[in-house]
Amino acid sequence: MKQIINDLIAQALCALQQASQIPADLKIDIQVTPAKDASQGDFASNVALTLARTAGMAPRALAAAIVERLPADASVARVEVAGPGFINFFVTSGTSQAVLQRIREQGDRFGASEIGLGQKIQVEFVSANPTGPLHVGHGRGAALGATIANLLAFVGFEVQKEYYVNDAGRQMHILGTSVWLRYLELCGETVVFPGNGYQGDYIWDIAATLHRQNGERLRRSVEQVFSEVTADAPAGDKEKHIDDLIANAQKLLGTDDYRTVFDLATTTLVDVIRVDLEAFGVVFDRWFSERSLADEGLIEQAITRLQNNGHLYREGGALWFRSTAFGDEKDRVVKRDNGQTTYFASDIAYHMNKFDRGFDKVINIWGADHHGYIARVKASLNALGYQPDDLEIQLVQFANLFENGEKVSMSTRSGEFVTLRQLREDVGLDAARFFYVMRKAEQHMDFDLDLAREQSSDNPVYYLQYAHARICSVQRQCAEKGIVSDLENVQPARLDNAHEQALIKQLSLFPERVEVAALRREPHQVVNYLRELANLFHSWYNAHQFIVDDAELRDARITLALATGQVLRNGLGLMGVSAPDKM
RNA sequence: GCGCUCGUAGCUCAGAUGGAUAGAGUGUUGGCCUCCGAAGCCAAAGGUCGUGGGUUCGACUCCCGCCGAGCGCGCCA
Numbered sequence: 114m115k116q117i118i119n120d121l122i123a124q125a126l127c128a129l130q131q132a133s134q135i136p137a138d139l140k141i142d143i144q145v146t147p148a149k150d151a152s153q154g155d156f157a158s159n160v161a162l163t164l165a166r167t168a169g170m171a172p173r174a175l176a177a178a179i180v181e182r183l184p185a186d187a188s189v190a191r192v193e194v195a196g197p198g199f200i201n202f203f204v205t206s207g208t209s210q211a212v213l214q215r216i217r218e219q220g221d222r223f224g225a226s227e228i229g230l231g232q233k234i235q236v237e238f239v240s241a242n243p244t245g246p247l248h249v250g251h252g253r254g255a256a257l258g259a260t261i262a263n264l265l266a267f268v269g270f271e272v273q274k275e276y277y278v279n280d281a282g283r284q285m286h287i288l289g290t291s292v293w294l295r296y297l298e299l300c301g302e303t304v305v306f307p308g309n310g311y312q313g314d315y316i317w318d319i320a321a322t323l324h325r326q327n328g329e330r331l332r333r334s335v336e337q338v339f340s341e342v343t344a345d346a347p348a349g350d351k352e353k354h355i356d357d358l359i360a361n362a363q364k365l366l367g368t369d370d371y372r373t374v375f376d377l378a379t380t381t382l383v384d385v386i387r388v389d390l391e392a393f394g395v396v397f398d399r400w401f402s403e404r405s406l407a408d409e410g411l412i413e414q415a416i417t418r419l420q421n422n423g424h425l426y427r428e429g430g431a432l433w434f435r436s437t438a439f440g441d442e443k444d445r446v447v448k449r450d451n452g453q454t455t456y457f458a459s460d461i462a463y464h465m466n467k468f469d470r471g472f473d474k475v476i477n478i479w480g481a482d483h484h485g486y487i488a489r490v491k492a493s494l495n496a497l498g499y500q501p502d503d504l505e506i507q508l509v510q511f512a513n514l515f516e517n518g519e520k521v522s523m524s525t526r527s528g529e530f531v532t533l534r535q536l537r538e539d540v541g542l543d544a545a546r547f548f549y550v551m552r553k554a555e556q557h558m559d560f561d562l563d564l565a566r567e568q569s570s571d572n573p574v575y576y577l578q579y580a581h582a583r584i585c586s587v588q589r590q591c592a593e594k595g596i597v598s599d600l601e602n603v604q605p606a607r608l609d610n611a612h613e614q615a616l617i618k619q620l621s622l623f624p625e626r627v628e629v630a631a632l633r634r635e636p637h638q639v640v641n642y643l644r645e646l647a648n649l650f651h652s653w654y655n656a657h658q659f660i661v662d663d664a665e666l667r668d669a670r671i672t673l674a675l676a677t678g679q680v681l682r683n684g685l686g687l688m689g690v691s692a693p694d695k696m
Numbered sequence: 697g698c699g700c701u702c703g704u705a706g707c708u709c710a711g712a713u714g715g716a717u718a719g720a721g722u723g724u725u726g727g728c729c730u731c732c733g734a735a736g737c738c739a740a741a742g743g744u745c746g747u748g749g750g751u752u753c754g755a756c757u758c759c760c761g762c763c764g765a766g767c768g769c770g771c772c773a
Contacts, residue, residue, distance in 0.1 A: 655737040
C-alpha cells in the first residue's frame with residue numbers, strides 16, 4: 114500500500130514537472146509513513162514540506178497542487194491536505210481488509226519478505242571465553258543475537274550464527290591450571306589456591322572428571338608445583354604468581370599431559386555453554402575455534418598479507434600494524450618481541466577468514482566494553498583490502514540486574530555470579546528472552562528480576578501471551594458451543610467499527626515493522642509493535658462480543674481474532690518467546 | 697586527559713533518515729465483570745526532552761560548549 118501511494122505521488126510530481134509548475138531537475142525523495150492518528154487517515158506524506166524550498170512554493174500550495182494531479186486509484190478513498198502541508202491518504206476499507214486473507218494464506222510466513230534474498234550474512238555473538246558457565250551478563254547478547262538472526266532470516270537473508278571460541282591465550286591457561294590444582298587437592302595434596310585462579314564450583318567438577326579418567330597419574334607434589342613461584346597477593350604479585358604456576362604445570366606435566374588437562378577444561382566448558390544456550394533457545398550453526406586459526410596458519414597468512422601490503426613495521430623487537438593509517442588512535446602490536454602473536458592478530462585472521470568465506474555482511478554483537486576494538490579491526494580489514502563497512506559492530510550495553518530494588522553485583526573470577534541457567538530457571542525462558550530484547554541494545558538497561566519473575570499483569574510478556582491465550586479461548590468456546598465458522602467466505606466489510614479498523618490497520622503494518630527491525634538490527638521494534646497490537650486487541654475484545662448470533666458478523670470477527678493470534682505468534686516466535694494456548 | 701555509548705513523566709523505557717498536540721508501561725486517582733479469560737478495558741493527573749548556545753519555515757532529532765552516568769584507552773585475552 115505504501116508503495117502504491119509512493120507511486121501515485123511520483124506520478125503527480127512528474128505531471129507537475131511536465132506542466133512546469135515545479136523545476137524539472139528537482140531531486141525527489143518521497144516519504145510515506147503510516148499516520149499516527151485515525152483522523153489523519155491511514156498514510157501520510159511530507160513531500161510537500163521537504164520539497165517546498167527547492168520547488169519555490171509554499172508547502173500547502175505545493176501539497177494542493179500534488180493532490181490535484183494525483184491519479185485516481187481504487188485503493189485510495191480520500192486525500193486531504195493537513196497541517197503545515199502534509200498529505201493524508203485514506204485507504205478504502207476493502208483494501209485494508211484484504212490483509213486478513215493474506216494472513217490466513219501465509220500463516221507462519223506472514224511478515225516474511227525477500228529483501229535479503231541472495232545475500233549471505235553472518236551474525237557472531239556471545240563468544241564468551243569458555244572459562245565458566247554463561248552468566249546473566251551474556252544473556253542480553255545471546256537474546257539479541259538470536260532474535261536479530263531470526264529477523265534477518267525472516268526477511269530473506271541466508272544467515273549463519275557463529276560463536277567464536279577463545280580457546281587460546283592466557284585466560285585458558287589459568288583455567289587449565291585451576292582445574293589441575295583442584296585435581297591435586299582431590300588427590301590429597303594441600304594446595305593454597307591462587308587468588309587469581311578460577312574458584313567456581315564447576316572447576317571442582319572438571320577436576321573430578323580428570324581424576325576419574327586419569328587416576329593419580331597426573332599427581333605431582335605441591336613442593337614441585339610451587340617451587341620457585343612468585344608469592345601471591347597481597348605480599349607478592351598475583352599475576353606473576355599464576356603465570357609461574359602455569360609454567361610449572363607445563364614443565365611438570367609435559368606437553369601431552371598438560372594438553373589433556375587443558376583440553377578437558379575447554380571442551381567441558383564449551384559443552385556447558387552450548388547446553389545452556391540451547392536451553393535458552395539459542396542454537397549456533399558453527400563454533401569457531403581461535404586455536405584453529407594458528408593451527409591452520411591463518412594468523413601467519415594474515416600477517417604476511419599485511420606485510421606485503423606494507424602496513425607492518427618493526428619496533429622494540431615487536432611487529433606493529435600501522436592502524437593509525439586507517440583512523441585508529443594508535444598503532445597495534447601483532448607479534449610480540451617474544452615471538453608470540455597477540456590476540457589482535459588472531460582477530461585479524463578471524464575476520465579475514467570470515468570474509469573469505471563469502472559473507473556479504475558480517476555482524477558482530479559485542480559487549481560495550483569492547484568498543485575500543487572497533488577501530489583497529491576495521492583498520493585491519495581496510496589494510497587487507499576488504500570493505501570495512503561490510504563489518505558491522507552492534508554494541509550491547511550492560512544490563513544491570515536488580516533484585517529487591519538493589520543492584521546485584523557479580524564477578525566471574527570469584528565465582529560469584531548469577532548464571533544464565535539460574536536466571537532462566539528463576540524467571541522462565543519467555544520472560545528472560547523477552548526482557549533482554551525489550552530495550553534497544555545501545556540503551557543501558559535495568560533488568561528487574563522481581564518483575565520478570567512476577568506472574569502478573571505487571572509483567573509485560575504476559576500481556577502479549579494473554580492476548581494470544583484469549584484468542585485461543587474464543588476458539589475453544591466456539592467448539593464447545595458447536596459453532597462452525599465458514600472462514601472461506603467471510604464478509605470483512607462487516608468489520609466496520611473503530612476498534613476493528615484500527616486492529617486491521619495494525620495487522621497490515623507487521624511486515625514493514627519486521628523489515629525495519631531486521632535492517633536496523635532492532636528487535637525492540639517488534640516488542641513495541643506487539644504491545645500495540647495486543648492493546649488494540651484487548652480494547653476490541655472488551656468493547657465487542659465475538660460470539661454473536663449473526664453468523665456473518667461472527668465469522669468476520671473470528672477471522673480477525675485468528676489473524677491477530679497468527680501475528681502475535683509470528684512476532685513472539687521471532688523473539689524465541691512462546692505463544693501459549695492457555696495460561 | 698582522550699574516545700565510545702547514553703541522559704525524555706516519580707520509576708522503567710519508545711520516539712530511523714529534522715515535521716502535525718513528545719508517547720507507552722508501571723505507579724497515583726476514579727470508573728467497567730448477570731456477557732467469549734479482569735494477567736483485561738476506559739478516563740484523569742503527571743514533561744523547561746540534563747544544561748547553555750547555534751543552524752531554519754520547523755530541533756527530542758543536526759553542530760559546538762558545559763554537567764552527569766556507564767564503559768574503554770597493555771608487546772592482556
